[in-house]
Amino acid sequence: MVELTAAHWVYAIFIILVLVTMTLRKETPLVCIIGSFILSWVITGNLVKAVQAVFNAITVAFSELLGVVAIISIIVAMAKMLEETGLAEMMFRPIRGMLKSPTVAYWVMGFVIMIVAWVIWPSPAIALVGALLLPGAIKAGLPPINAAMAISMFGYGCALTTDFIIQGAPGITAKAAGIAPGAVMAKSLPMLIVWGAIALPLSYRAVKKDLRDSVGKPIEWAPFEITPEAKTERERWTKASPVFKQYALLLIALLFALDIAGMLVFKLRGGDATALLGGTVGIVMVFVGIGAYGKEGFEKLSEHARAGFMFGCEFLRRSF
Numbered sequence: 001m002v003e004l005t006a007a008h009w010v011y012a013i014f015i016i017l018v019l020v021t022m023t024l025r026k027e028t029p030l031v032c033i034i035g036s037f038i039l040s041w042v043i044t045g046n047l048v049k050a051v052q053a054v055f056n057a058i059t060v061a062f063s064e065l066l067g068v069v070a071i072i073s074i075i076v077a078m079a080k081m082l083e084e085t086g087l088a089e090m091m092f093r094p095i096r097g098m099l100k101s102p103t104v105a106y107w108v109m110g111f112v113i114m115i116v117a118w119v120i121w122p123s124p125a126i127a128l129v130g131a132l133l134l135p136g137a138i139k140a141g142l143p144p145i146n147a148a149m150a151i152s153m154f155g156y157g158c159a160l161t162t163d164f165i166i167q168g169a170p171g172i173t174a175k176a177a178g179i180a181p182g183a184v185m186a187k188s189l190p191m192l193i194v195w196g197a198i199a200l201p202l203s204y205r206a207v208k209k210d211l212r213d214s215v216g217k218p219i220e221w222a223p224f225e226i227t228p229e230a231k232t233e234r235e236r237w238t239k240a241s242p243v244f245k246q247y248a249l250l251l252i253a254l255l256f257a258l259d260i261a262g263m264l265v266f267k268l269r270g271g272d273a274t275a276l277l278g279g280t281v282g283i284v285m286v287f288v289g290i291g292a293y294g295k296e297g298f299e300k301l302s303e304h305a306r307a308g309f310m311f312g313c314e315f316l317r318r319s320f
Contacts, residue, residue, distance in 0.1 A: 007043050010081055014039065018197075032057075039277075064172050067271055069312045071166060071278045075120045078281045078288075079128040079310025080301070085292040086238030086246055091168055096136040104139035106146060106204065110154035117159035119256055123315065124166050126155045143214055146207045153203050162192050165260065167273045181269040237292060244291040251287065255280050 014035030033054055040053030082088040095112055099105040112133065117125035130151050137147045162185065163169045170184035177184075207293050259280050263273050285304070289297035 001253075004086055007039060009038050010035075010042050039083070064175070067274055068166075069168075070173070071274050071281075071317060072121050072123060072315055073309040073312030074278055074281050074285075075304070075308070076124040076127070076134060076311045078285050079120065079124045080304045080307055081285060081288055083128060083131070084234050084237050084304075085240070085245070085288060086234075087177040087248060087288065087292070088132060089238070090245060090249060092129065092132045096133060099133070099136040099140040101140055102137075102146070102207070104141040105140040106150050106207055109133045109137050109142075109147065110150040110200075112222040113151055114154040114159045117155045118165045119260075120281075122155040122160050123311075125159070126151050141211070142207075143210055149207065151205050153200060157195055157199065161195060162188050165263070165273065166277060167269055171269070171271060171274070182267075241292050241294075248288060248291060252284055255284060 014031065017031050017035070021031050035052050036054050036057040041050035043045065044050065044053075052237060075178050078086070082091075092112070095108065098108050109129075113125055113129050116129050120128075132287075134144075134147055134151075137150075142150075160169065164185060167181050167185070170181045170188065174181040174184045233268055262268065262276060268276055285301055289301040293300045
């Protein structure tokens with residue numbers, strides 16, 4: 001039988017304080033630093049070690065999150081490359097044609113974002129897929145706030161709760177608990193079922209109410225704005241290498257399908273699965289860089305990689 005000590009109670013109290021702080025929409029580092037100090041002092045009874053624990057907690061968190069930040073950064077870089085070259089628009093063109101009504105737009109956009117988020121993490125998936133599908137969803141009559149609900153519910157709610165493919169979040173939890181990532185993912189299935197059975201129908205009910213209230217009213221929204229330079233670059237590269245892009249789409253889909261199959265066949269979990277996906281993303285970037293950009297691929301790949309890692313650094317800053 002496990003005996004609860006004072007350290008367990010201190011830890012539980014600060015977990016509750018963190019949740020309360022988040023509920024009040026305040027940043028949590030202040031509470032976490034105080035919690036690290038007090039918890040270490042209770043465990044060790046040594047004031048010096050308690051002070052050291054504040055710094056050690058930051059370095060441990062950084063080392064644990066580094067792999068997740070790296071995979072997010074390189075995927076964002078790939079997403080920017082696919083968007084600029086027009087490959088992303090070609091990928092989702094058939095789906096945009098399916099957005100015929102507000103109801104269809106809500107569910108189709110939600111499930112597409114969830115599936116893509118499983119493969120390339122919610123943040124870049126929402127930035128990429130949301131930008132491409134949102135105009136079509138609004139054109140079909142779905143108000144922007146309801147489109148945002150679909151993006152959040154399916155992307156951050158369903159996809160990040162489970163994280164079947166990248167396994168970044170369950171990998172961190174599993175390592176801290178000393179168990180296999182698969183055990184964490186198995187235990188997360190009830191959360192996904194509850195989310196799907198309760199939260200999604202309730203959100204759709206709110207969408208239906210908003211649709212009834214907005215009948216006859218014009219939909220107002222501000223389209224995504226890009227700089228004139230970025231628009232010129234996008235127009236330039238979307239018209240380049242049309243034959244290459246047809247084959248590139250097939251190759252990209254095949255590579256990611258092989259990744260998923262490899263994870264299942266070879267039972268790759270946690271960091272191993274992340275490494276396989278990250279390596280595939282790097283290969284895709286090189287392939288697209290050479291085939292779509294030609295001799296400018298060297299500079300373009302570096303440009304998008306820098307943008308991706310800047311996004312990753314911002315993600316790391318928000319995490320702390």
